[in-house]
Amino acid sequence: MDIREQGVASERLQKALDQIKTSEDRLRHVVDTIPDLVWLNQPDGTTEFIDQKYLDYTGLPMERVLQSGLADAVHPDDAVGLSAAFRMIWASGIAGEAEARLRRFDGEYRRFVFRTRPMRDQSGKIVEWCGVATDLENRKRTEAALRQSEQRFRDYAETASGWLWETGPDHRFVDLSSETKSPRLLASGLRRWDIASDVDSEPEKWLQHRAALDAHLPFRDFVYRTIPRLGSLYIRTTGKPFYDASGRFLGYRGISTDITATIRAAEAEQALRKAQIELAHVSRVTTLGELTASISHEINQPLAAVMANAGACLGWLACTPPDLEAARRSLEWIMEDSNRATEVILRIRALAKKAEIVMMPLDLNEVVSEVMAIVGQELVSHEVSLQMELAPTLPRILGDRVQLQQVIINLVTNGIEAMSALTGRQRQLMIRSGEDEKNRVFLAVTDCGVGISAENADLIFNPFFSTKSSGMGMGLSICRSIVEAHGGQLSAPRNNGLGATFKLVMPPYHAQAA
Template sequence: MLMQISSFKRSAPQFTFGGMTLAAVTLICVYLQAHFAATAFAYILVVLLFSLMGSFIASSALCVGAIAVLAYYFAPPAFSLRIDGSRDLPVVIAFFIVTIVGTYLMGKLRQEREAARVAAVKLQRSVADLEDREKWWRAIFEHNPAMYLMVDEAGTVLNVNTLGATQLGYTRAELIGRSVLDVFLEEDRALARECVRTCLENVGQTRTWDAQKVRKDGSVLWVRENAKAMLWADERPIVLIACEDITERRRTELALQRSEAHLAQAQELSHTGSFSWKPTTGEAFWSNETFRIFQLDPQTVPPGPQLVIERTHPDDRDSVREIIDRAMRDLSDFEHEYRLLLPDGSVKHIHAQARATRTAAGEIEFVGAATDVTAARTAEQQLRRSEAYLAEAQRLTHTGSWSWDVYGLEFIYRSAEVDRLFGFIPQEPVSIETIRSRIHPDDLPRLQEVQRQAIEQKEERFEYDFRVLLPDGGIRRIHSVAHVVLGSDGKVRELIGTHMDVTEQHAARERLENTLVALRESEQRFRDYAETASDWLWETGPDHQVTHLSDHTSSAGILATDVIGLLRWDIACDLEEEPEKWRQHRATLQAHQPFRDLVYRTQNRIGSPIYVRTSGKPFFDGNGNFLGYRGVSTNITATIRADQAEQELRKAQAELAHVTRVTALGELTTSIAHEINQPLAAIINNAEASLGWMGREAPDLAAARSSVEWIIEDAIRASEVIRRVRALAKKGEIEMVPLDINEVVKDVIALVTRELVSNRVRLRTELTAALPMILGDRIQLQQVIINLVMNGIEAMDAVTDRPRELLIQSSKDDLGHVQLAVADCGVGISEKDADHVLDPFFTTKSTGLGMGLSICRSIVEAHGGRLSMVHKNGPGATFQFALPLHKEAVS
C-alpha cells in the first residue's frame, strides 16, 4: 500500500506537467494548423520526455490522452474521437505502440540509470568506508603500543609499524624488504624460522614464542611474539607478527633466577640450608642444601620436625625434641646445636637458628637456617690439638711466645713457657714491678731501651739477651726476638716475640771454650813431642829375635840391652788385644815377605806405654838363604795421642756444631711452624673438600680421590719439613754421600723462608743447572748455608735506605769445583776485620760468640774445600766455599 501511495505521488506531478505540456503543444499545432503526423511526432516527444520522470502509469496516461487529443482535434472528422481516414489509423496505432514501447524503454533506461546511480552512490560510500577503515586500521597499526611486522612466505618484511621500527632503531624504509631474521639474535634465528614455517602450515592459528632481537646499535631486547598466518588478496599467505617488549620482565626473571642460583650457591658454599615450618599446620619447606645436609632426597621425603628428630644423634635426640616442643608451645625464636647420625655412620655437627614470624594470614611461621659446622668443629679440635703441639714444642725447645702492650706496660698474652721461664704463676696477672724484679739489674736498661726504640719506630725487629732472677735464687739466660705491631693509626701498639732459654747453650759454650783451650794446649804439646822424636834401626835374625837396635831408642825410653834377643811379639803389649794382627804379621814373616807400618804398643823402661810403628824387609845371603829382617821403627806415641786429641777436638766441634744447629732451630721456630702449618691447613681444606664431594647426592669419587691424593702430598710435604728439622736437630756421625748442592740449597730455603719474610729480605737464587755431584754430609752442609744466610739477614737488619736482598749462587769455579756463594747488601765487613772474620771467637756482634763462621770453615775444610770471604764493589759481603767433585762425577 505504501508503495502504491509512493508511486501515485511520483506519477501526479509527471501527469500534471505532461498534460499541461500536451495542451500547450495542441494549441501551438492548432494555431499552426499542423499536419496530423507532425502533431503525432510532437506528442511522442512530449510523452517520451516526461516518461524520463519515472512513472510508467503517468506516461501511459499521457499516451492515451495524446491519442484522444490527436483523434479529437487532428484526425478527421474533427472534434470527434472517431477516425475515418485509412491513413490516420495506422499512424495512431503506430503512435500508441511507439509511445508505449518508448515509454517502457525510457522507464527501463531510467531505472537502470537510477540503479547505476544508486550503485555508484553505494560504491562511493563503500570506498569512503573502506578508506575510513583503512585509515582507522592504519592508525591502529601505526600507533598501537606494540611492534607489528608483516612478512611473506620467504620471511621478507612487507610492512612494519613505526613503533616497531623505532624500537629496533630503524626507520620503516630500512626494515621493509629485509629478511625478518636479520633482527633476531643468531641463536634464535632457527626458532624464528621454525615458528614462521609452522604458522604458514596452519593458516589462521596463532603461535606464541619468546626470542631475542638485535637493535641497530647492537643492543638486545627480549620480545614475546604472537604470529598468525592469513591469506592476502591474491590468496598469497602472509604472516602478521605482534611483538611485546618483555625485556624488563625477562631481566627481572633472569635476576630472580640468578638471585635464586646465587642463594643456592651461597648455601652450598657456606653449607647452610634454609627452612620454614608452620607449627599449626605442620607445613614445612627445606632448601636443597638442607636436604643435602641431612642426606635426604627432596623428591621422596617430605620435610618436617619429625625427620630432624629421626636423623639426630641418639645422644642429642632428647634435647632436640625439647627445643621443638618448646618452640611449638611458646612460639618464640630458638637456636641450638646438635649432631646428625647419617646412614653411612658419619656424624655431622649442625647449628640451627630460627625466628618466629607472622604471615599475612596471621599464622606463626618459623623461618631459619641450618648450618653444617662439622668442619668448624673439626678445625677447633685440630686447633686445640695444634695448640697442644705448640705448647709441647715450646716446652721441649724452652721457647715461650708473648705479646707486650708498650703503653699499658703489661702482657697482652704470654704462653705457659713464658711463665715457667720467669717463674710466674700461670694465668695470673703480673705487674710491671714484678716483671722488673725478675730481670737482672744490669740487663734492665737494655729492655727499657728496646721498648723506647719500639715506640719511636726506630727499629721494627729486636734481638737481645738478658738474665732472669728466679725466686729460688737461680739465674736463667734468655735470648729474645721481637718485632713491632702497628695499629690502624700507624703507631706502635704492641711487641710480639719469643723468649728462648739459652742457659744450657751458654754453659755449653763456656765448657766448650775451656775444652778448646785445653785441646789446643794438648795438641801443641804432642806436636812438640813429634817434632823432637827420631827413628831407630833394627835387625832380627832368622829366628826373628832382635839382634841389633840403634841408639835412638833411648829418646823413646827404650834401652837396647833390654830388647836384644827378644821376639817382637814378646816386646809388644797388645798381643791379646789384637791377636789377628799378630797372626797375620807372623804369617808374613814365615813367608819372608816385607811388611810396612806395623803399629804396636809396648812399654818404655819406666813402664809407660808407647806406640811404635815399624816397617821391615827380609834380607838374604848370596846363596839366597834367609838371614832375617832389617827395618826402621818410629816412636809414634805423640802422633797417636795427637790423633786421639784430634778426635776429641772433632767430637767437641761436632758438639758445638750440634749446639749451633739447635740454636738456629730455636731462631727458626716461626719459620718451621709456618712451613708445617701450610700443609696442615691444605690437608684440612682438602679433607673438607673430600667430605663435600662424598656428601653429594651422587658422590663424586673422582674429585674425592683427587682431594685424598692432595692430602697425601701435603702430609708428605709436612713430614719432609719435620724430617729436615729432626735431621738438623739430631746428633750423629758424618755421613758422606753424593749430593746435589742445589738440592741442599732448596732444603735450606724451605727452613729460612719465614725468617726472610719477617725481616723483609728478598731472596734471589742463581743456581746453575746440572752441576756435578759432590761428596758430603747433607746436614753439615745445610748448617753452613743456614749460618751464612742468617749472617746475611742480620747484616741487613740496619739497612733502611735500599732494598734488602740476599743472593744464593751456585756455579763451577776455574778448577772445576762446585762453588756456592751467599751475598748480602748489608753493612759489610771492614778491612781490618776481614782477615780475622773466620777466626774462632772473633765476632762483630754484641751477642755473638764468634764460633759460627769458624765452625763453617771447619766443616768445609773437613769436606776438602775452602771457605772464604770475597770483596765486592757494592755494599754488603759475600762468603763462598768450593767443594771438590765426587770421584764418580770426575770419572
C-alpha cells in the same frame, strides 16, 4: 983330547944349550901366561928384560923401554916417587913395592902396584931383580864404590827417623844400629813380643805376625805398643829374612820407627773433630730455635692445606649423588700436602740430630732449595726479598747434606740479620751458584746490609769473634771448618757496593774421587 972326545964334548954342550933354550922357552911361556906385567932389572937397576904384555899394554917399543926404563910410561906426578921407592928397595936388598899410575896405549892412566924382589946366586949375591906390575884400578874402583856405598848406608842410618835392627833365627835382637833412638827399647836378647803391651789385647794380630816369621816371610808396617815401663810407645817396624850362601835361614833385618807422636796427634785430631761435631750440633739446634716461627709456618702450610682438602672431600662425598672424582682429587692433594709436611719434619730432624758425617754426591742447588724451605718464612717476617740465580746444571759435589745445610742456613740468617736495621731501602738477599774459572762449584750469598769493616775482615772467621751483641762468635768459625773438611773454601770477598758477600767454593765430585 982326540977327535972322538971332542965330538962327545960338543954333543954334551949342544944338549946343554938345547936344555937351556927349552927352559927359557918354558919360562917365557909361563911369563906370558901370567896376567901381571913382568920385567927384570940388573943389580944396578938397569932394565934387561921386559915381557910382551908390558909392551902391548903401554904401546912402547922394546928398545925405548930398555933404554929409558919403566918410568917412561908412568904418570908424571908418580914417576919421581916410584923411582925413589925403587932406589930404596935396591939399596936395601929386600923385596918391596910401590904404587903408581901407568899409561895404557890409549892414553888412559890406571893404578898399578909395582913389586920387585932380588934373585941371588949360591953365594947370596944379588944377580938381578925380578919385578911384576899388577893392575889395581878395578880393585880400587870397587873399593871406592864400596866405601861410597857404606857411607851412603851410614848417612841413611844417621838421618833416618828410625833405627836398624837384626835378629837371629830365634827372633831375638842381636844387633842394633848405633843410631838407635831408644837403645833401652830394643835390648839385645829380647824379642818383639817380649816388650809389647798389646800381645794379650790383640792376639789375632800377633798370631798372624808370628806365623809370618815362622814361615820366613817379609813383613811391612807392623805396629805394636810397648810395655808401660818403656813409655807405652807405638812402634812401626818392617823386616825381611836373610840367609847365608847355602840358603840357611839366619834371621831378620829391618827398620823400626817410633810413631807415637803421629798416633797421638791422630787421636787428638779425632777428639777435636768429635768436639767440632758436638759444637756444630749445638749450633744447629740453636739456629733451629731461632727459626721457630719460620719452621712453624713451613709446617702449618701443608697442615692447613690437609685440613682444607679433608673438608672439601667430606663435602664432595655429602653430595647427592657423591662426586667421587672430586673426592679422589681432594684425597690426592691431602697425600701430597702430608708428604710436604713429612719432608719438612725430616729435614728439621736431620738438622737437630747428632749423627756421623755421611759423605755422598750432592747437587748443591738441591741443598739450597731444601734450606729455603726452612728459612722461607724468616725472609717474609723480616721483609727480605730473595733473588736466586742458580746455574741450571752444576757438577755434583761430595759432601754431608746436613752439614752443608747448616752452612747455608747460617750464611742466609747472617744476611737477614745484617739487614734488620735497614730503613729507606729494600732489603734484598742474593743467592748465586755456578762454576768458577777453575771448574769448582761455588755458592755466593750477598746481602745489602752494613757490610764488613776493614778491621773486622780478617777476624770474622775466628772462634768467639762476633759483631752481634748476642752472638756466640762460633757460627762462621764452624762453617769454615765444615767447608774445609769437605775440601772447599769459605771466604768473604769484598763487595763492590753495599753489604757483604760470603762465598763457598767446593771441588767437583769427580776431582775429589780422583
